[in-house]
Amino acid sequence: MGWDPASTSYVSTKQSLASAGLDINYFSYYPNNFLITAIGRWFWNFLNLIGYHKYSDFVIGMGLLNYILVDLSILLLYRSLNSIFNKKISCLSTFISWIMMGFSPVNVIPYTDTYAYFIGIVLIFIVAKFLYSNTQKKKVAYTILFGLVVGIGYYIKPTTFIFSIALGIIAALFLAHQKKYKNIVILSLLFMLSFGGTYLVINQYQRHNSIVKVDYNKTFPMSHFVAMGMKGNGGYSLSDVKKNIEIKDPEERRKFNNNLIKKELSEKGMEGYISFLVKKQIKNTQNGTFGWGEEGNYLYQLFKQKGLNQLQKKQRKIFMFYKGQQVQGASVNWTGHKLTIQMIWLVVLIGILFSLRMNSFRIQLFKLSVLGGMLFLLIFEGGRSRYLIQFLPFLFVLSGAGMNNLFTALFDKYSE
Template sequence: MKNWLFNKTNKFFNGLYAFFMLLTLYFVIISANFTLGDTVTKKTLGTRTTKVTVIFLAFMLTLGLTLWGSPRSRQFLQKIFFKAACITVPFCLLLVCSWQIFFILTVHPAIGFDPQALHTALRDPSASELRGYFSLNQNNLFLLLVMHKLSVIFGTDSWVFFDFVSLILTDLSVLFNLTTLALIARKKVALGAYLQILWLALFPMIIVPYSDTWVLPFVSCFILCYVASFHSKLPTYLKLGAAISGGLCVGVIYFIKPSAIIPVIAVFLVEGLFLLCQKPTSWLTFSLGVLFLLGGIANSFIMLDHKLNTQTYIKIQASRALPPLHFISIGMTGDGGYDANEALIMAKLPTKTQKEAYAKKNIARQLKQKGFWGYLKFLFFKHQRNTSDGTFAWQQEGNFFTTKKPTNSNFLAEAVYAQGKYSADFRYIAQCWWLLIILLLGLGCHFKQTDPIVQMLKLTLIGGFLYLLLFEGGRSRYMIQFLPSLLILATLSADNAKNWLQRRFAWLK
């Protein structure tokens, strides 16, 4: 019975994962970001691609044909990027870090939407509109306190300073991811590094100091601690230290971005499932690891919750907080993303009971209007909006930058401002990277693999997809929080994807 349940559950997870990833792959391929020439939709960043995209495509085509037709070229690149990876990887990491620093120093505009409220509150937390904002959006309160502490320590609250904090946290996430890969499959560290280096080079979100990027290192650290504690050959004292560190990360993750704890849920589900058939090599070490992990979680929750409840930096009305039902309601309205009208209605309702009653009423109204098949159709296209954009909805938020045009026009500014000359080139190239990642995940689905780490990463992505379907979504910015799991799994899936392609295109040899 246990074996039957174990096999059936894993088969279900694999099937659901394959369904979501192949559907995502389809949406990525048909994305408007791949439009050459004039933009065909208002949702597409930029007005038209330029010769930059033509040069990029010509380079990629030339490189592909050269590698396909020249074994010597393949051997040469293999020698540089993989056999000499101990030199090449650090050099490329240093190069991309230099690129990020140059980018921040060149482009550092004031940001709008939610980060603007955080930044403004650093200078005037007494403003009534800010007290109202944080009373409603208490999920951003912890982030505000962290930013305030940093501004006091370093004596500045400039956008450039917080851009550099975002850069450090994002790059720290990459280092944690690579360490995790070193524990899982050391031979794949180089490939993982190159995939993440490409991501960093095409990730302008480092100039948006907000929870999307600030939560990344803590998610990556939790995954690393999980692997080190339960699936490594490290000494017992290091395993237990990793377990309590992972637990401490959970509280930080929850108070920065609650939805980012999905990997934590996946860990407990997968480990519970694998206990049915695979007993740990040492029950004592495993049990202590679980206790230390739970102890770390409890300790971090108690400390951080107490900090929030006793903070005096900004006065809020705790009873005005938006209930979870609101985010389900707003996730069913319009395109499933942020809806200013619904947010305004919620802000006007004074009590939690009234907010929940309105949310329930709207949920029932949306279900009735859409009907069963209509709601499935809505979810189908919502998943497209959630996952298809390789720019992670760059410039898609209302009031993304507080200024419409760059003060100093240069190539980088023209690439990241919404109507910049090269912004369409940026979204095209970023979409190519996203297609590569989703190809690795979609074609390397691991249908028969039942490795607990792989299953945990797959279940994290399944949970992420389901969360964005049920709650507020509608744009791919919310996928950023799942990038650690996604990038690690893409690296582990590479061999399966390569084998699949080799079998399908063997006739070309």
């Protein structure tokens, strides 16, 4: 592993970031990655307890845990949608998630993408259980559980909060339509208390933990990620990161990033900025492999290992670059996985198009969630499809619903 997964996994296994050639201030810059590191540390302590002490044991163990989360996500999605919609939509959406995520070898990398994917589906599952609860006590319990999971999800990826915003809007509209204003207040209070309590507990744990020291004076402000999201392809900018590190005063750092935002808006103008956003949206959504080929060559080193059997060689040929070469500007291996998954991704997007005319409260929940996710990626750092993984559960639901809508219309037309 490399980049962020390397930093989190090394600290989880009690290795020094400096000895690994990584920035010792990483968690001060990005404190949002603390919780996944803490989870890794708990898992590392468990492995030590049962007699496993090697870093490779941790990598394999966390990889297996990641696949368990992905597989469990697929099962939970099926159960949830079977309750929220019907068996047809449930089967179609689950099949899409199985193809797009269940067969992806990069899920072996323990990082926040698959954790956020799992949390998104857990939230859908809780909503399904709430809708079909037959007692007030159960509804209260599921509301509290929802706030708890959102609180945990916020510290994994803050964007998991988008689904709860969408749900709040839809629930308020639905209950207001039925004139159940008291229910809006009660459910809102329960959620805020549960989420707020979880947030405060994790926040205090993060500030007083024994795993890694976080200096919040060095933390990159939100405006830093907005500024990066406005230049180039709207993605990561090393020059911006270096400049933010050089500026020691938090207030001066905020001013610097605010000035960058103003500069980009001034230079692009309204028309130029809209054109930029259109191109960025394409970058955000175009790649059905979710951009893992852009993550650095550490994913491809195993291709060059000697002593591989025929099955291992075939797997690498399907999922990796041609002859294992992963250099800047290299051609993508379109002979295997990338071509196949891109064709499937196109079908998924077409399915989403056919969901646009569906207007039930339940389908609107997923539309709002996707809209919120897309807006977030347009405003903040994005520019590649890997960031889309956290919103895939909602996209898969819309695609399954759209395909069902299309198949039903075609069946009705040709059965006349």
